[in-house]
Amino acid sequence: MVFALAGPRWGSHFQEVSQKGVDIMIAVDVSPSMLVEDIKPNRLERARREIMDFLKVVQGDRVGLVAFSGAAFIQCPLTLDYAALEMFLNALQPDLIPVPGTDLGAAIKIALSSFDFKAETDKVILLITDGEDNEDRGLEAAREAEENGIKIFVFGMGETSGGPIPAGGGKGGFKKDKDGKLILSRLNENDLRKIASMAGGTYVRSVAGDLDLDVLYFEGIKSRTEAKTLKSGKIRIFEERFMFFVLAAFLFLLVEGSISERPYRGSKVQRFRGPKVQRFTENLNC
Incomplete structure (x- = not known):
């Protein structure tokens, strides 16, 4: 039984495995306005926690990361390694x-x-921003996404x-215009709703509690997309052989039990037994 408990394995076979899900590219605004503290601790940190x-x-979805302000760059390509993506997420800062x-x-x-675009998987962009668009190209790009069958879900911060x-x-204080007045950054919900609507997605605003993106995922992304095979391959499966040792142990117990129940001849047994053992045996036979 000790060998059986050790879990012996030998021999192997290959088994086909596949991963089903959706491709989700998260685009995070890292412009200075994301440091505004109208939601705590600030817009960027709240976005990080939500993600x-x-x-x-x-x-089982592949997730990637884009950082943007006046330009945009891929920080992490689509991956199933969420721990690696978190490393890039932690590095997001306005000076990036x-x-x-x-x-x-x-x-x-x-x-x-x-x-x-050769893959048949459903594809989604998750846009996380306060909605300021200095170049005014958001709707144009959303139209391009819609033409390519890409849905955009928008998460408003602020x-x-x-x-x-x-x-x-490190100066402290706040930005001011040329007249010395504070520059305020406001959440532009109107344009963000238009972008989401244009590309077949939905808009959600971040509120107190860090579960808003979860709701957007289950009630938005999952309900409007279909999980398809993202990748497939073969893995090697080793054959479990512990049953052989269990069977051997069981047979041994059967043999031992049949031998112990075999009747003894008094003359031969007495030849090898001491007086105490002999009396114990005689008592059992009574």
Whole structure:
């Protein structure tokens, strides 16, 4: 039985396995306005926490990451390795991209370029931003996404009342215009709703609690897409052989039991038994 418990295995076979899901490219705004503290602790940090929670509930989907401000770059290509994606997510900061401004069109276009259009999997862009679009190209890019069958789901960060933008650079204080007035950044829900509607997605605004993206995932992305095979391959499965040892142990117990029940001849047994053993045996036979 000791050998059986050790779980011996020899011999193997190959088994076909596949992964089903959706390709999701997350585009995160890292412009200075994302440091506004109208939602706590600030827009960018709230977005980071929401994405962390989002990665805990995704169901076999490949997820990638785009960072954008006045330009956009792929930080992490589509992957099933969520731990690796979290490393890139933790590195997101407003100074990551030196190009000033916010270009939603660039974010959507670079996300589109990350997809393999030969694959039959459903593809989704998750746009996380406060909605400021200095280049005013968001709707144009959303139309391009819709033409390619890509849905855009938008997650709005901030409040419509807005808040002042931190000056940054370790100076403290807030940014001001040429007249010395505070520059406020407000959530532009109107344009974000149009982008989502144009590309067949939905818009959700981040509110208190870090479960908003979870709702968007289950009630939006999963309900409007179909999980298809993302990858397939073969894995080697080793054959379990512990049953041979279990069977051997069982047969041994049967043989031992049949021998112990065989009747003894008194003359031969007494030859090898001491007086105490002999009396014990005689008592059993009574």
